[in-house]
Amino acid sequence: MNIYQRIGLKRVINACGKMTILGVSAVDRAVMEQAAEAAANYVEIDALIDRVGVLVSAHTGAEDSCVTSSASAGIAISVAAVISRGAPGLVERLPDSSGLANEVVLLKGHSVNYGAPVTTMIRLGGGVPVEAGQANEAEPFQVEAAIGERTAALLYVKSHHAVQKGMVPLAEMIRIAREHQLPLIVDAAAEEDLRKYVAAGADLVIYSGAKAIDAPTSGFITGRAPLIAACKAQYHGIGRAMKIGKENMLGLLAALDRYAVQRHDGRADIPRLQAAIDRINTLRGLSAELEHDEAGREIYRARVRVHPEVLGLDAVAVEAQLRGGSPAIYTRKYYLNAGVFSIDPRALQGDDLDLIVERLRQLAEQGVREGE
Structure with missing residues (x-):
């Protein structure tokens, strides 16, 4: 349980990147030690x-x-x-x-x-x-x-x-x-x-x-x-x-x-992203591929496409369910109107990526049950 959960807030999985609405970055402890020393003088x-x-x-x-x-x-x-x-x-x-x-x-x-x-x-x-x-x-x-x-x-x-x-x-x-x-x-x-x-x-x-x-x-x-x-x-x-x-x-x-x-190397994210993409591609109504940052930065993401005619949900509904769940999963949603969202790995921690794929699996299975 993190400090925000201890004051009654939901856990958040940040798969949308360095975004102000989610507190931007997770600051390294050694950096905060320097800040704490400065604050005390x-x-x-x-x-x-x-x-x-x-x-x-x-x-x-x-x-x-x-x-x-x-x-x-x-x-x-x-x-x-x-x-x-x-x-x-x-x-x-x-x-x-x-x-x-x-x-x-x-x-x-x-x-x-x-x-x-x-x-x-x-x-x-x-x-x-x-x-x-x-x-x-x-x-x-x-x-x-x-x-x-x-x-x-x-x-x-x-x-x-x-x-x-x-x-x-x-x-x-x-x-x-x-x-x-x-x-x-x-x-x-x-x-x-x-x-x-x-x-x-x-x-x-x-x-x-x-x-x-x-x-x-x-x-x-x-x-x-x-x-x-x-x-x-x-x-x-x-x-x-x-x-x-x-x-x-x-x-x-x-x-x-x-x-x-110790600058982040976006290329180092590719293997774990590809592993997640391979798993998503086995799910009914979803497909995924690797994408490069649209502004040309050395950032790679998993681009997930929702097939509503198969899943029974469109991308807007999938994103809303991810964000509204617990933990709340925030993805990169700039192209929901085109039926896609992206998973940005830079801010993911621990087993976050596995939890995202698992939640997508649950949505896919839910779609199967509702379509029966």
């Missing part, structure tokens, strides 16, 4: 923020970094930074940015909801979102046409939530930003490569600490020193409502050090 917070920025930057290759409470906070703080450039009077004014260059141009296919709209985070920072192109196709000329005298920055969202084809490539967005002398912000919240986007020429790159890195609740912005200084200045403005505690800062550093030497 005092420190000058401004000096800590600066020092953490230096240490984070050793992992990203950037000039400097600003620690945040989450990637969402990182978006709002980054937008506030490019609008105010750290000027104290403007920092205190935001999110009221009337009369300032405050427009943030992003591709329409990147205007996503990941539990909250990315446009809301832009507005929290005082920005006005300006979408370029169409939801399924965007061209460089459309981005350039969206740029005007009130443009403060371009934003590029690298996420599985975003449209993956027909969008303007990152390199082209960087070129446009350079030609128009505008900063480019990259939301790379769940990305695994901590150096890629800085090396490519992005000015500010935002990561979640709690996703790929398996840190306590945290995030950071990494990039060019003048803009990072403007990000830190927001802790005297909108960032005050988004502050991160000393314990999570040190937990983030411990997780980054661990991540540098």
Whole structure:
């Protein structure tokens, strides 16, 4: 029985990945020991923020970094930074940015909801979102046409939530930003490569600490020193409502050090996934295959297809029964309308995968009995 069961909540099997609705990551005990030690001591917070920025930057290759409470906070703080450039009077004014260059141009296919709209985070920072192109196709000329005298920055969202084809490539967005002398912000919240986007020429790159890195609740912005200084200045403005505690800062550093030497290898998940796939393929009304992450990350999953004409249940009903049971099994359900869901192995613990297959077997047998 885990700690959440002891306070009266259901056990949860997380087969959908590093998701905020399920608490994101299971943090390593050694990381939490560092956080606990930090929590038990005092420190000058401004000096800590600066020092953490230096240490984070050793992992990203950037000039400097600003620690945040989450990637969402990182978006709002980054937008506030490019609008105010750290000027104290403007920092205190935001999110009221009337009369300032405050427009943030992003591709329409990147205007996503990941539990909250990315446009809301832009507005929290005082920005006005300006979408370029169409939801399924965007061209460089459309981005350039969206740029005007009130443009403060371009934003590029690298996420599985975003449209993956027909969008303007990152390199082209960087070129446009350079030609128009505008900063480019990259939301790379769940990305695994901590150096890629800085090396490519992005000015500010935002990561979640709690996703790929398996840190306590945290995030950071990494990039060019003048803009990072403007990000830190927001802790005297909108960032005050988004502050991160000393314990999570040190937990983030411990997780980054661990991540540098113990990064998850998605290919290592393939054998156990294939074994589960083979078992699912013996079940009536279900079939499964190996799939690669839609955003190109080195993540592999089991993609399960429901055959309602055989099973007697469609994918929506199967997912609802998995989620509504005890333990509650959460799968990756973005394509339920196409009759499929996926099992992500990264957050599975102990016998979780066996329990998922067993629950699917029970549903398949239930379908047989009801069809008799």
